[in-house]
Amino acid sequence: MDIKRRQFLKIAGLSTIAGLGAPAAFNLLLKGESSPLSFASSGGGAEASHEAAPTGVRLGMVVDQRVFDANRGLAQKCITACHTVHNVPNFGNPKDEIKWIFSVPYENAFTTMSNYHRNEHLQDSSFLVFCNHCDNPPCVRACPTKATFKRQDGIVAMDYHRCIGCRFCMAACPYGMRSFNWRDPRPFIDKATYNKEFPTRMRGVVEKCNFCVERLAKGLQPACVEACGDTGAMTFGDLNDPHSEIQQVLKENFTIQRKPSLGTLPSVFYII
Amino acid sequence: MYDGKLIIPGLIVFVALMTFPIWKNMGNAGPVPKPEKPKGVTKCVESVQYMRTSHMKILDDWRDQALREGNRTPVEVDGVQYDRSLMNGCMKCHVEKKKFCDECHVYTSVKPYCWDCHFLPKETF
Numbered sequence: 001m002d003i004k005r006r007q008f009l010k011i012a013g014l015s016t017i018a019g020l021g022a023p024a025a026f027n028l029l030l031k032g033e034s035s036p037l038s039f040a041s042s043g044g045g046a047e048a049s050h051e052a053a054p055t056g057v058r059l060g061m062v063v064d065q066r067v068f069d070a071n072r073g074l075a076q077k078c079i080t081a082c083h084t085v086h087n088v089p090n091f092g093n094p095k096d097e098i099k100w101i102f103s104v105p106y107e108n109a110f111t112t113m114s115n116y117h118r119n120e121h122l123q124d125s126s127f128l129v130f131c132n133h134c135d136n137p138p139c140v141r142a143c144p145t146k147a148t149f150k151r152q153d154g155i156v157a158m159d160y161h162r163c164i165g166c167r168f169c170m171a172a173c174p175y176g177m178r179s180f181n182w183r184d185p186r187p188f189i190d191k192a193t194y195n196k197e198f199p200t201r202m203r204g205v206v207e208k209c210n211f212c213v214e215r216l217a218k219g220l221q222p223a224c225v226e227a228c229g230d231t232g233a234m235t236f237g238d239l240n241d242p243h244s245e246i247q248q249v250l251k252e253n254f255t256i257q258r259k260p261s262l263g264t265l266p267s268v269f270y271i272i
Numbered sequence: 273m274y275d276g277k278l279i280i281p282g283l284i285v286f287v288a289l290m291t292f293p294i295w296k297n298m299g300n301a302g303p304v305p306k307p308e309k310p311k312g313v314t315k316c317v318e319s320v321q322y323m324r325t326s327h328m329k330i331l332d333d334w335r336d337q338a339l340r341e342g343n344r345t346p347v348e349v350d351g352v353q354y355d356r357s358l359m360n361g362c363m364k365c366h367v368e369k370k371k372f373c374d375e376c377h378v379y380t381s382v383k384p385y386c387w388d389c390h391f392l393p394k395e396t397f
Contacts, residue, residue: 151342159339160389194391197360202388217344 054240058135058154059211060267061225062249067233069125074233075103078128081227085212087200089188098179100209101130101224109270112259122272128224128234131156131177131209132258132266142172148206154239154267155211165204174262178208211236239267305379308371316365317347317354328384331358358386363393 068075082088082101089098107115109127137156139148147162148169170178184203198214201207212222220226225234237246255269273279288295316323318330334356337343346353347361355361366372369392377384 149340151340153342157339159335161335196391199359199389199391202385213339213342217338217342 056152056154056240058239058267059133059216059237060154060239060246060269061133061211061222062235062246062253062255062269062271063128064233064235064249064253064271065125065127066271067228067231068128069121071231071233074228074231075126075128078224078227078234079103081223082130082209084190084193085195085198085215085223086210087185087189087195087198088207089185089200090190091183091185091188096182098181098185098207100179100207101128103127104129110256110258112261113256127270129175129177129258130224130268131211132175132264132268133209133211135265135267136263138172138174138262138264139169139178142168144168151213155213157210157213158206158208160199160201160205160207163205165206167206169206174259174264175266178206180206302379305375307373307375308368310365310367313352313365315349317349331362334358334361359390359393367393369393 079101083090086100088100091097103126105126106113106118106122109129133154133156135154137148137150140150140156143149144166145162145164147160147164148156148158150156165180167180170176170180181201181203185201189200212220215222222234222236225236228234235246235249237244239246239250241247249271250269253271255271257266257269260266318326323330338356344356346355348354354364363369369387376382
């Protein structure tokens, strides 16, 4: 049989179209409709539904700013407690600083809130900020090695063994709650207060608050909560447990979260 | 070949010198490492043979179990409980890194970077 070039091209073109189009057409016919794009729901829907349905354990924290405003030294006590327990180094300069929990003014903690003619007591009060342990954590999505991950109980934890120091998570975290070890932290940890039960970090890894995972395992409260004592300044617990103290506190008070419109669903709440 | 009289003996001397360490230690494996075992304890979490070959696997598993799965229940052997942890488990018995870990690691030229972050039990602060 003799095929001319023109005929060959026609047949080739038609078979290509048939090959590409047939599976798609079959899918449409079999399912009756095209499947919705599930990827698109992650950003837009978050603000509308605000909080996801409560399933499983979700550990969270409520910070009662009224108590911290009344007791000015308390925040520093929390910071010291946390940084001692976790062997956080003190480099003595803000460029290399490692921070798990720290104090910032209102406008830095709640950047999306209005500052126009702000309430007077907010002018000089500072807010404790730390990892929000988001229910939808962007840092976890950004991490290429799964060094940072979300546990079953909602804690966003880190495995420093796996961290390659790419700092994608730092870029992804909208709250700036992660710190990078630019230098070897060992020599900058106060030798008198070393916690020998908890490791240090090494140069080139990112670190952040871990909700005191290692203390929770022993049945203790997080170090900052413990430092607050019975002042009720910080409440820790399972946000999804209807009988938990934290849910009572949340029900009784008006609370705000940091940058809720981003849809990261922070698990840290503030009573102003 | 020009100057063959010089080049060939020269090459032989060069090769002999370069391979000298191999000739010298031929058939001699060096002193066998003798890691010091903890006193008063007879059993580890696994058999001696398994620990010799696969202790790093245990550490790897324990780390993932403790960190990722949140399983920190101690491992029990003969009624004694051991934490799933290098610092708070293993090193509670194997107190001296130099006399235990280093013995074999130096011999096999393995350089694990555990101690960049984890503390030595007898570290002089």
